[in-house]
Amino acid sequence: MGLSMAERKAVTKEMLKRYPKASRVEKGRILDELCALTGWTRRHARRALATAAQGTIDRPRRPRERIYGPEVLTSLCRVWAVLDGPSGKRLAPFMAEIVEALERCGELDVTPTVRDKLLGISSATIDRMLVAERRRLKVKGRSGTKPGSMLKRQIPIRTFAEWNEDRPGFCEVDLVGHDGGVPAGEFCQTLDLTCVKTGWTEPRALKTKSQRWVREALEDIERDLPFPLLGIDCDNGGEFINVELFTWCEARKITFTRSRPYRKNDNCFVEQKNWPVVRQQVGYLRYDNAEELECLRELYGHLRLYINFFQPQMKLASKVREGSKVTKRYDIARTPYRRVLALPEVPQEVKDALTETYRSLNPAELKRAIGRCQDGLIAMAKTKTETRKEVSRPPDNPYRRTMSWRQASRTSLVMQPVHASRTP
Secondary structure, X not given: OOOOHHHHHHHHHHHHOOOOOXXXXXXXXXXXXXXXXXXXXXXXXXXHHHHHXXXXXXXXXXXXXXXXXXXXXXXXHHHHHHOOOOOHHHHHHHHHHHHHHHHHOOOOOOOHHHHHHHHHOOHHHHHHHOHHHHHHOXXXXXXXOOEOOOOOOOOOEOOHHHOOOOOOOEEEEEEEEOEOOOOOOOOOEEEEEEEOOOOOEEEEEEOOOOHHHHHHHHHHHHHHOOOOOOEEEEOOXXXXXXXXXHHHHHHOOOEEEEOOOOOHHHHHHHHOOHXXXXXXXHOOOEOOOHHHHHHHHHHHHHHHHHHHHHOOEOOEEEEEEEOOEEEEEEOOOEOHXXXXXXXXXXXXXXXXXXXXXXXXXXXXXXXXXHHHHHHHHHHHHHHHHHHHHHHOOOOXXXXXXXOOHHHXXXXXOOOOOOOOOOOO
């Protein structure tokens, strides 16, 4: 194993004590010894000894001139916050489009010099400049799926490896429960649907996981999708594996498949959306009343536009395994909106309507609207928690035969709000 740079400098200093006074032959031996220890060539060893003799071997390297100053960092933080903190590889290809959109809406005002620097910044530099911001933003969930036994033999199993549809409209769907850590009683659910080809995502808030609400949510999503719904793949929960949904898909000639039990990777396209689309936006609180359901629906109305028009995504282009090493390569980050525009299967009138919608949207205002809904959900959850604490207080009469305080505290739905940090 080679020496470190500090060890090489120390060895060079030690050799320098003998080198100037040595004869020609001895100098050759010293150079050979130094080359054997450090791995340098004789020419480099001779130069290192000369530099050490001038006393400059420990001279600190002159720092490079900063290209991106505080004014660039301020604008970069603004853009990064509006997009909900993406990585540099997702942000850099989208920088020109988001800067143009924010300037069009009056949300960003920068000089031409700063604008040019923003458009030319690399993904690695973005990540380095935002290290401090990322440290401020630093939750794991559970599965609420219960396997359903109905119609399993009639619904074919599809695995991740078998899904190679190259058309828009083949989607994966999943439910995310908002039980607040206590999966008892009825509580709201989020239905998350993702198109495998384009990444287009549609979240919907449901009153419960009843098959009626699931079917109605899918009907609503079918109307809002910019392409026909051709296929649905789900897990084995009873909210999906039922006669009502099976009949609905058959009537519309929608391919209906299911994953293998206990194999989440079979639904990897939608499973990976459950964190950024649901948990990162609404947290792990319990939502179980009409006001919270309405607030969730309002939030998702803004969120679907924000995700599909202003959240660039990278898709896996290739994966090569060589022994134990797996090399993955991804395409350039693009928003689902841009991916839909690039598809020849989508009619031009649909693309024109999407472009008109895109031009009317303000990404910063969408982010603020999402933030207001998040604040409303936290306020309602806090009020509900305080009310339940009042109800679960111990009785004044200690001799009264009733539930003990310990039992009451175990059965009360006391929740600690968990909310993803965001920049106002």
